[in-house]
Amino acid sequence: MAEAEVFNLVYSSSATVYGEPQFLPLTESHPTGNCTNPYGKTKYFTEEILKDLCTADDRWRVISLRYFNPVGAHKSGKIGEDPNGIPNNLMPFISQVAIGRRDKLLVYGDDYDTVDGTGVRDYIHIVDLAEGHVKALDKFRTGSIKGFAAFNLGTGQGYSVLEMVKAFEKASGRPVKYEIVARRPGDVGTSYADPTLAMKQLAWKAKRGINEMCEDTWRWQNNNPNGFAKL
Numbered sequence: 065m066a067e068a069e070v071f072n073l074v075y076s077s078s079a080t081v082y083g084e085p086q087f088l089p090l091t092e093s094h095p096t097g098n099c100t101n102p103y104g105k106t107k108y109f110t111e112e113i114l115k116d117l118c119t120a121d122d123r124w125r126v127i128s129l130r131y132f133n134p135v136g137a138h139k140s141g142k143i144g145e146d147p148n149g150i151p152n153n154l155m156p157f158i159s160q161v162a163i164g165r166r167d168k169l170l171v172y173g174d175d176y177d178t179v180d181g182t183g184v185r186d187y188i189h190i191v192d193l194a195e196g197h198v199k200a201l202d203k204f205r206t207g208s209i210k211g212f213a214a215f216n217l218g219t220g221q222g223y224s225v226l227e228m229v230k231a232f233e234k235a236s237g238r239p240v241k242y243e244i245v246a247r248r249p250g251d252v253g254t255s256y257a258d259p260t261l262a263m264k265q266l267a268w269k270a271k272r273g274i275n276e277m278c279e280d281t282w283r284w285q286n287n288n289p290n291g292f293a294k295l
């Protein structure tokens with residue numbers, strides 16, 4: 065990038081840099097680095113390297129976007145999430161149960177200190193997330209950013225696994241069978257964002273709620289029962 069004299073970088077970071085939350089909602093000033101999984105560590109280390117880069121050379125400007133839990137699909141029903149193999153993440157798994165590709169969802173733990181005992185996350189519509197990137201680019205254009213800056217991209221609202229299951233059943237009109245099993249190692253109980261900083265400094269706010277997230281996911285899944293695979 066330096067050779068091409070490109071010194072502006074939008075980095076795809078993750079809420080996992082915060083590790084087990086010390087307070088909620090998570091603000092950008094929450095300590096980072098005490099991650100509960102290796103993926104989180106890679107995001108944390110990369111942020112640290114980018115901070116050093118900005119300190120060492122003031123031509124660099126980096127906006128690190130800390131994604132919470134991206135879900136949903138494009139309204140057209142043509143672009144959606146089709147993970148390879150068995151999905152690791154909740155939403156594609158639920159969606160594949162609803163379409164009949166998988167028998168049931170395994171719910172990882174119902175003994176967290178949450179509304180119904182299942183894990184709580186800040187799910188964010190993928191199009192809201194995309195708009196966050198456009199706002200980050202605008203910020204470079206207005207020139208009002210120096211060095212490294214991190215922003216949470218989340219809605220500020222947490223939903224439990226079972227609340228997501230219910231919302232998906234409503235959006236799809238299909239039952240989503242599930243079974244409660246043990247906690248998944250490395251999972252935290254609750255995580256949700258304080259998105260105020262992005263609102264103030266990037267003029268960005270998530271606009272799409274849980275129903276729209278589920279409806280858009282379902283439209284894509286229903287149009288593409290086998291994902292993007294050519295049968």
Ligand SMILES: O=c1ccn([C@@H]2O[C@H](COP(=O)(O)OP(=O)(O)O[C@H]3O[C@H](CO)[C@@H](O)[C@H](O)[C@H]3O)[C@@H](O)[C@H]2O)c(=O)[nH]1
Pocket residue numbers: 078079080103131132133152153154155157169170171172173182183184185225248251255
């Ligand atoms: O089959 C499943 C999958 C997930 N969950 C639960 O659903 C919630 C969400 O899980 P998941 O969709 O896997 O997201 P996270 O574990 O929160 O991790 C996501 O969100 C992080 C940001 O917070 C990103 O860094 C990660 O890449 C991304 O996978 C958690 O409570 C899980 O325990 C289940 O109960 N069953």
